[in-house]
Amino acid sequence: MTEADFDTLAIRGGTERTHFSEHSEALFLTSSFVFDNAAQAAARFSGEEEGYVYARFSNPTVTMMQNRLAALEGGEACVATSSGMSAILSLVMGTMKAGEHVVATNGLFGASQQLLGGIMPKFGIETTFVPASDLDAFRAAVRPNTRLVFVETPSNPLTEIVDIAAVADIAHSAGALFAVDNCFCTPALQLPLALGADVVVHSATKYLDGQGRVLGGAVVGGKPVMEEVFKFLRTAGPCISPFNAWVILKGLETLRLRMEAQSANALALASWLEGQAGIRRVYYPGLESHPQHGLALSQQRCGGAIVSFEVEGGREAAWRVVDACRTMSITANLGDTRTTITHPASTTHGRLTAEARAAAGIGEGLIRIAVGLESVEDLKRDLMSGLQS
Numbered sequence: 001m002t003e004a005d006f007d008t009l010a011i012r013g014g015t016e017r018t019h020f021s022e023h024s025e026a027l028f029l030t031s032s033f034v035f036d037n038a039a040q041a042a043a044r045f046s047g048e049e050e051g052y053v054y055a056r057f058s059n060p061t062v063t064m065m066q067n068r069l070a071a072l073e074g075g076e077a078c079v080a081t082s083s084g085m086s087a088i089l090s091l092v093m094g095t096m097k098a099g100e101h102v103v104a105t106n107g108l109f110g111a112s113q114q115l116l117g118g119i120m121p122k123f124g125i126e127t128t129f130v131p132a133s134d135l136d137a138f139r140a141a142v143r144p145n146t147r148l149v150f151v152e153t154p155s156n157p158l159t160e161i162v163d164i165a166a167v168a169d170i171a172h173s174a175g176a177l178f179a180v181d182n183c184f185c186t187p188a189l190q191l192p193l194a195l196g197a198d199v200v201v202h203s204a205t206k207y208l209d210g211q212g213r214v215l216g217g218a219v220v221g222g223k224p225v226m227e228e229v230f231k232f233l234r235t236a237g238p239c240i241s242p243f244n245a246w247v248i249l250k251g252l253e254t255l256r257l258r259m260e261a262q263s264a265n266a267l268a269l270a271s272w273l274e275g276q277a278g279i280r281r282v283y284y285p286g287l288e289s290h291p292q293h294g295l296a297l298s299q300q301r302c303g304g305a306i307v308s309f310e311v312e313g314g315r316e317a318a319w320r321v322v323d324a325c326r327t328m329s330i331t332a333n334l335g336d337t338r339t340t341i342t343h344p345a346s347t348t349h350g351r352l353t354a355e356a357r358a359a360a361g362i363g364e365g366l367i368r369i370a371v372g373l374e375s376v377e378d379l380k381r382d383l384m385s386g387l388q389s
């Protein structure tokens, strides 16, 4: 897909107008739909006739959001969900059964790790976690019963890159589905389906909304897989609210502009951080010093908007930097136009044991910044005051 195609699809993809000919897409706040007669009701319920029935199954605003996002990801179909976690749950419950196995990367989003590692085993689905950049570990982990390979790239907060095309080959030789959580890059920067993935999942709560307003999620992929995901969703009900879908539909219109501007801010901040005293290491795929810089830029258009760095002086020094911020928000959320700063060891990764944190590379001096759209000079000023105190 060219940039021009993307831009037009982001604005116009999926739009359907009512007989009022509204220019901006309508928000349909209705839980159900009426039928012309009993025969039509029967045909709609049996699936003989296409059309809306009940909003747990579908709603026109939700359909528009799904079709726009499917177009941007280059997928045949999309199912929107109430949150990113319910997207992942719907993928697992829709496509897997007891006795099957998942291979996933270490350092997945905390709740994803908990879902796969802590909850799914109760239902007979086991997960093996492997390091994101170790292809041999993926090869060694797949088993005859592996049904799903699930990765996030870049990883959070250490920005490790998964080689999407190589892992796609490993998954497919094992007869497994390959799913990528594309939350951090979004389709504006990375198109996993074009690189060989079968499924993309999203927390639309992050960059797709882009202004920290609503929760939402999505699964995008080929029709057969999406039918399985949809069967679970329409029965179990983790569907998105039409209002949230409408906010996300509107968010998609500015996605590429935001992702590019926020990534440019992130690159400027990361390069500047590398030159500051008191910094041990900066983690950002857009920097030449990143060990997988070449791989990152071969599959994503730029470094993205998440920058992590390790300060000297451990937790005390890291908290000083966080507490000195006047512009950035101290919050664990990301994907917002407002820059956020987090100390992972005491928040997102705070429940892990100290050993588990160390094994995951989450040091006491580590800080994660999800860079927004404010002036980079204000962001630097925030960090400078904490680094110098």
Ligand SMILES: *Cc1c(COP(=O)(O)O)cnc(C)c1O
Pocket: 083, 084, 085, 086, 109, 111, 112, 152, 181, 183, 184, 202, 203, 204, 205, 206, 215, 216, 217
């Ligand atoms: C936030 C997040 C999720 C979960 O999304 P919710 O919308 O909070 O349920 C999943 N994966 C990644 C990478 C995330 O950042």
